[in-house]
Amino acid sequence: MTGRPTWQILAGTVSALAAIGVGVGFAVAQDRPSLNLYGATGLIDMPSAESQPDGTLSASFSRFGPISRTTLSFQLSPRISGSFRYSGVRDWNSFCPACPGGAFETYYDRSFDLRYQILEETDRLPALAIGLQDFVGTGLLAGEYLVATKNLTPNLKVTGGLGWGRLGSYGAIGSPFGDRPPLVVGAGGKFDAGQWFRGPAAPFAGIEWKIDRDWTLKAEYSSDDYAEEAGLRRTFQRSSPFNFGLEYQRNDYFRFGAYYMYGSEVGVAAHFFLNPKQRPGIGIQDGAPDVIKPRPSRTAAPEAYDAGWVEQPGVADILIKNLNKRLTVDGIHAAGIRFTGSTATVTAENNRYDAEAQFIGRVARAMSNVMPASVETFEIIPLVNGIPASRVLIRRSVLEQSEMAANATEAVRAQTRIAEAGPLRGTGLTYDPDLYPKFNWGLSPYVLTSFFDPDHPLRADLGARLSARFEPLPGVVVSGAVTKAIVGNLSDSTRVSDSVLPRVRSESNLYDREGDPALEHLTAAVYFRPAPQLYGRVTAGYLERMFAGVSVEVLWKRVDSPFALGAEVNYARQRDYDQGFGLRDYDVITGHVSGYYDFGQGYNAQLDVGRYLAGDMGATLTLRRKFATGWEVGVFATLTDVSFDDFGEGSFDKGITLKIPVTWGLGTPSKRNLSATIRPVLRDGGARLNVQDRLYETIRNYDEAGIDAQWGRFWK
Amino acid sequence: MGKVLEMTLRQSIIFCAVAALLAACGTEKQADPLTGGVKAIMAPLGQALGGKRGPAPTVPRTNLEQLGVPVTVGEIAATHTKFYIVPIAQTGSVETWSTSDDITATFRDGVLAATRGLRADLMESATPSAARLRSGSGTTVRQYGVLDGGDRLVRFNYTCQLSNLGTETISVLGRQHLTHHVAESCQGSGPPFTNDYWFESSGKIRKSSEVMFPGLAQVLLSRVVDK
Incomplete structure (x- = not known):
């Protein structure tokens, strides 16, 4: 039973079906740690020791008083994260026109952060992380920290840490690693390693209480004095070290927060999370592939296995045409073919599939429908810009046996070889006459x-x-x-x-x-x-x-x-x-x-x-x-x-x-x-x-x- | 000939110039990043504005019989979706059925074992035989393999308890069938579910309610036309 009968009366009733499965199965809402106003994992203005789920990419927009920050953060590995930030301070020279550093209405600055989680949280011990903030740049936001975070109950976590640089500028307890040398900014952009963890160190702390699934309350004690922004330039008034916030997790992708900052300013933040590891819609929607066509058994139909077809004139043209009849619908073009009685090689262009394996699978399925029964080995050569990129060898009998197996995916991979494809010149390929130009x-x-x-x-x-x-x-x-x-x-x-x-x-x-x-x-x-x-x-x-x-x-x-x-x-x-x-x-x-x-x-x-x-x-x-x-x-x-x-x-x-x-x-x-x-x-x-x-x-x-x-x- | 081609090309360029602001066009059939992005954002909006489909119309039995091939009607109650499938390939006890728009369901010994053409396909499975299910007692073992959003195969393993629910006369698109109802209640590494089967005395599954894979809505499959 092959071929597809026409049944127009049924057409158009099913396209809604194809979308089935959107967002099911794996979209388990993650209880991810929250971000701070620097767009890094943390409390409000202070960092925490937590990590985002591996691979998380986040974009954050925050603002309080004259300070605005736009940050892109990436959880590079389970323990390492990095941030790139574009920040602005309004009214930079309003109070202090003669202050050094140039005349700006709004002072814009770019900064990079890097953080390493030394210890993951255990039942008894807190998570521990070490971080560098603005470690390569003008150093306006430069600060280093060592921080610990522990979940006391499922809804309550506490964070405490020690900061240097601007994170050690308020309530310092001494300079454990010596003085902080002055920063020579120059054109910016250089590593400021000589400064790291030097100078006054100050403690910071905070608490995070999850009211319910969506809402979280935060409070923190900040060790950042905002000496330049609030002190020297008076762009805002820092009248308290305490910050308070209320955050709302809209869904897996969005989180919003409102804050009361440093006893004088109102702040807001919006965070957008992406997970590059998983497509939001989970699966790929595409037409069903051809079913693998089984060959008759060799004993029942030995004549089907006769390789005499190889000698037939024009057989290569017919085979490549038949292949392309099946593959064109998939955005694939079989470009060339060569064969012996038992092996067939097809070079093919993939114009559709992001997944190379799916492209190879579709070519293999088409070959099982088109190639005479004597062909046991399929050799598929993907072409990129007309040149062969590799050579995939699949046994046809494995395809036939494993298509409906409970372990179909592994079974066929175990018997598939990915090998070098050398130059194609002089290898006896017959090209599809319709392909070029x-x-x-x-x-x-x-x-x-x-x-x-x-x-x-x-x-x-x-x-x-x-x-x-x-x-x-x-x-x-x-x-x-x-x-x-x-x-x-x-x-x-x-x-x-x-x-x-x-x-x-x-x-x-x-x-x-x-x-x-x-x-x-x-x-x-x-x-x-x-x-x-x-x-x-x-x-x-x-x-x-x-x-x-x-x-x-x-x-x-x-x-x-x-x-x-x-x-x-x-x-x-x-x-x-x-x-x-x-x-x-x-x-x-x-x-x-x-x-x-x-x-x-x-x-x-x-x-x-x-x-x-x-x-x-x-x-x-x-x-x-x-x-x-x-x-x-x-x-x-x-x-x-x-x-x-x-x-x-x-x-x-x-x-x-x-x-x-x-x-x-x-x-x-x-x-x-x-x-x-x-x-x-x-x-x-x-x-x-x-x-x-x-x-x-x-x-x-x-x-x-x-x-x-x-x-x-x-x-x- | 050349002139015609020129005209066609020029016309299509003009058409495209107008269309390009909203969409991409040309011989490239792949989704364009920008247009695709706009569409992706607009799609949920369209749904929110009432683009949802109503229940699909029911095609009368006589029309289905005129096709001259076996027909199974599928219904997904949760989404008011109805679809019709006809057989397109058979290898031993494995049959593949297809909708008119290239979505397929493959049955191993009459039991749903794979789908293709959906976003979330049942990629591979281990299923009990129809005879095992029909016995109506004891346990069965099932395995479902599906792809996650990173194209990684995720497996769910289940053990199911069969129970015999007795004789029932069911109606399938206006025709009465005397059947034997068996339920298969499954517990395993994913959400629990129950499949139902209505067997005729010949052993044929006349109707079934099966999960495509755990976590997904049940699909009701009525074998309407046997040919």
């Missing part, structure tokens, strides 16, 4: 943002992007995109770069202002496999919004090794601000040798050593955590031979990267991501070229670790 285009909205301009901390443009992609041959991609802003204020920025380096990035506002419409990129790229384990790319044209040129990259990578090594050399010439076809005079040879290491559990590191856009030499270290859902959170820092003074504000390039898969929010399959790089300040030192589709990131999802991360989707 391939042309795709799209028109979609876009948003471009700019953060932390003191005149206007958040600027954004909304516009339309027209993009096109032409692939005349496997591995050859000509692509381009044009953007036109429709509304926004990016072009309002009049900030003039004060950089003493070649202005490779610091004039980005000129590109925003003059590039409307803009040719975002227009490139021709060739991807190739020079040898087994080697991947290559050459890209030429208008590479990115600020640079044109030629980029050559080679990557050595095994599918079963955590280590990979790459090298990239670029000739880049600066583009005109209007982002048309014109070029400016500045050009540079830039490039890097890159080492990549996958630590497992989604943690990976990348070290790039080489020459940057401004001609400076140095290295970038990037640490990333990638979740099975496709979320990626990373931090990076670049040190080059440009001095901190020459670099300017921030002293060196550093920032946070976020990659959010569209699938995570939508619950429908897609390979697209929203990416953001958040830098405290964008300067010219340590700047890299933004070339599209660098090899490592495009290939690695198809290695063993990449496929295994979402193996659960193989049978989906």
Whole structure:
């Protein structure tokens, strides 16, 4: 019984069914620790020793009196958390126009925190944590602490700690580790290690009482004197060390708080939590796959196993057409095929699935329906930009036996091998004649943002992007995109770069202002496999919004090794601000040798050593955590031979990267991501070229670790 | 030919230019990040504004019989959802049935054993045989494997107690059937649940009420047309 009869009268009655299961099963409300006004786990203005559930990402907005803080926090590992904060103090110079530190109506400052939970709470002992607040920056918010938190009853917890820096500025009990040396701020952005845990130390404490599931009362004794804000500049009056708050947990995602701060000010806070580990809608909604088609038994139908079909003229064309009949609906294209009587190899492009395993599963299902019975081994080669990324070997009989097994997922993985795919040239593949040349285009909205301009901390443009992609041959991609802003204020920025380096990035506002419409990129790229384990790319044209040129990259990578090594050399010439076809005079040879290491559990590191856009030499270290859902959170820092003074504000390039898969929010399959790089300040030192589709990131999802991360989707 | 193509391309670009403010278009069929985000935010709003579906209409038996294939009607009382499935594949005692919009349910020996095309699918399972259930006494063992929001397989294990609830005459879309009612009460690593089966004397399950997997609403399956 095969094929699907038509039954129009029943159509349209069931689409509501597909959404079944949204939010069921796993959405157990977490009793997560609360955040403080710094957006870090804690009381009101003071930290606590608790940790958020592993992987939690939170955005916090808080305000009291003249103080406002916007913080992004991430629970990097079960014990380590980090925060990046943008804070402002209003009326900075109102009372004290002659105070040092420049004239600002509102003083904006960026800061990073890092915290380590030394001990988890036990029945008898409290949790214990050590933390650094604003440890790399101007040091305005700098403070260090050692803190303990204990749940006395399920609804009552107490916190006590000792603070240094600004957390030791009120009610100090002495300086156990000596004096705190004065901070030389300079351009900011440097590690202030000499100050940590030095100078006066002061105790702080607080209590948190959970009234019911949603409401919490907090009270704390703060050891922060606000010497600069309240004392010197009198932006508010600090008349008491006690703070009080009432918080409301709306659901897993939102928490709100109202506070009475320092005996004089009212405060408010809103916290937004995300869990990159789990999609909010849990599952992915997609059409059911083809059922594995069983073969007749060899004894009952020996003629079905005759491999004589291999010799039939035109059989490859027929098979690939039949495969694509089944796969097109899944956004998959079988590009090439080769076979012997017992093995069939299919190269295929995945244009839909964020989960590589699901893509492989769908190809395997199609093959079981299409390939003659004598074929026992399926070899599936995923193609990325036309080149093979790996080779997945599955036994057909295992598919047949395990599809309905109670342990179907593990059973098929145990018998599946993920191996190297060498170059495809000369391997006897028959290509789908309909696949090339391939042309795709799209028109979609876009948003471009700019953060932390003191005149206007958040600027954004909304516009339309027209993009096109032409692939005349496997591995050859000509692509381009044009953007036109429709509304926004990016072009309002009049900030003039004060950089003493070649202005490779610091004039980005000129590109925003003059590039409307803009040719975002227009490139021709060739991807190739020079040898087994080697991947290559050459890209030429208008590479990115600020640079044109030629980029050559080679990557050595095994599918079963955590280590990979790459090298990239670029000739880049600066583009005109209007982002048309014109070029400016500045050009540079830039490039890097890159080492990549996958630590497992989604943690990976990348070290790039080489020459940057401004001609400076140095290295970038990037640490990333990638979740099975496709979320990626990373931090990076670049040190080059440009001095901190020459670099300017921030002293060196550093920032946070976020990659959010569209699938995570939508619950429908897609390979697209929203990416953001958040830098405290964008300067010219340590700047890299933004070339599209660098090899490592495009290939690695198809290695063993990449496929295994979402193996659960193989049978989906 | 070229002219026609040009016109079509130009027209679609103009159409898209208008549409682009609200949506993405082109040959790329994947969800666009921005448009997708807007849709994701708007979807619950639409539901809140009364976009909820009413009960699905009932298709008369004669229309179902005209299809010329077996038909099972499914109902999820909790969501007022009704669906119709027909068999599309069979391997031994394993049968896969599908809705008209590509949602499938697979039955092992007549007992729901897997689903596909739903957000939360029953990915894999161990289920008792129909004969074991029909006995109406003793215990059965069940296992459910489902994916969490990070595509990790989560298993639920259950032990169930069978009980014989006697003979019942049931009505399935206007036709009376004499059946034997068996209940299967399950306790395990997830929420408890009870499945019900109505067997005919031939051993066929005429009607059943089964959980797709623990924590999910029960689905009532009525085998309307046998062919």
